[in-house]
Amino acid sequence: DAKTTQPPSMDCAEGRAANLPCNHSTISGNEYVYWYRQIHSQGPQYIIHGLKNNETNEMASLIITEDRKSSTLILPHATLRDTAVYYCIVRGDNTDKLIFGTGTRLQVFP
Amino acid sequence: EAQVTQNPRYLITVTGKKLTVTCSQNMNHEYMSWYRQDPGLGLRQIYYSMNVEVTDKGDVPEGYKVSRKEKRNFPLILESPSPNQTSLYFCASSLRGSNQPQHFGDGTRLSIL
Numbered sequence: 001d002a003k004t005t006q007p008p009s010m011d012c013a014e015g016r017a018a019n020l021p022c023n024h025s026t027i028s029g030n031e032y033v034y035w036y037r038q039i040h041s042q043g044p045q046y047i048i049h050g051l052k053n054n055e056t057n058e059m060a061s062l063i064i065t066e067d068r069k070s071s072t073l074i075l076p077h078a079t080l081r082d083t084a085v086y087y088c089i090v091r092g093d094n095t096d097k098l099i100f101g102t103g104t105r106l107q108v109f110p
Numbered sequence: 111e112a113q114v115t116q117n118p119r120y121l122i123t124v125t126g127k128k129l130t131v132t133c134s135q136n137m138n139h140e141y142m143s144w145y146r147q148d149p150g151l152g153l154r155q156i157y158y159s160m161n162v163e164v165t166d167k168g169d170v171p172e173g174y175k176v177s178r179k180e181k182r183n184f185p186l187i188l189e190s191p192s193p194n195q196t197s198l199y200f201c202a203s204s205l206r207g208s209n210q211p212q213h214f215g216d217g218t219r220l221s222i223l
Contacts, residue, residue, distance in 0.1 A: 032208050043114075043200050043214035044153070051209075093208040096141045096160065097168075100153040 004088045009105040012082075018075040020104050022088030025069045030093040033064060035073045037084040038103075044087065047073065078108045112137045116201050116215035123191060124223050131186045131218050133201030141204045142184035143212070146170065146197040153200065159184055160206065191222045 005023040012018040024033065034049040048055055048062045050071070055062045061074040075082055087103040114135045123129055135142065143158040145168075155168030159178040173195055175187040184203075188195060198219050204212040 030208075034211065041147075041198055041217060041219075043216050044202075046211040046213060049209075049211060091208050095208065096143070096204065096206060096210075096212075097155060097158070098153075098202075098212060100145075102152060 004090055004101055006086070006088050006101065006104045008102065009107070011107050011109060012075075012078045014080060014108055014110050015077055018073075018078040018082065018106060018108070020073040020075075020086050020088075020106065021070065022073070023070045024088070024090045027068050027090050028092070029068075032091045032093075033062065033068075033071050034089040034091055034098070035060070035062065036087045036089065036098075036100075037082075038087070039081075039084040044100075047086075049091075078106075080108050080110065082106065083108045112213070114201055114203050114213050114215040116199075116218050118218060119216065120219050122221040122223065125192055126190050129188050129191060129220075131188075131199060131201075131220070133184045133186065133203075133215060134182050135184075135201075135203040135213070136182065137203060137205075137213070138181065139203035139213075140181070140206045141210075141212070142178065143168070143202045144174070144176065144184070144186050145200045145202065147200065147217075148197050156186070156199075188220075191220075193222045196220060196222045 035047040036044040064071045085103040144156040157176040159165045201215040202212040
């Protein structure tokens, strides 16, 4: 499975968009990009995933570059409750396993 | 409501006293997995199961057992707990396939004295 690189921490003002980057330069054509978040010590929460196309759901948008070597998770209007550690995970098509890295700690401030 | 339920949520016990952490899901998922989370080490997979009666080791299986007699349940068994198994544990489940997101339980915090 491809490895991912994320900044260790980011800040965002409440109400603004939070853009969380992820590099996955060794991703292969059949590997999905997944995003999860973990609020304090709660269970990881699934946010969104994609293969090639950009995706949007009620929580966030996922923008994947054309070469698929990087992606950005967008929380359009961050709230204090979005303060969490965000994990970008690349998952192969021959495995159900998720490999968590260290993620990005997003702090949303008032 | 679709969910993964773990019990207990918190447990303090002593070395050597067998314990079981239960995990149940109501989504008819084939795949289930156990993770442990430790400071500085992130989430690591302990065991997983791809269907009933099919289980396999993850990255850190030593000191743990699992069983999958029914599709909905995937208990984690510590036959002789030791202090190095003090950790935060999560159970997860999903349908099979890399396009299927995993859903996690709320976690079980174990302290082994």
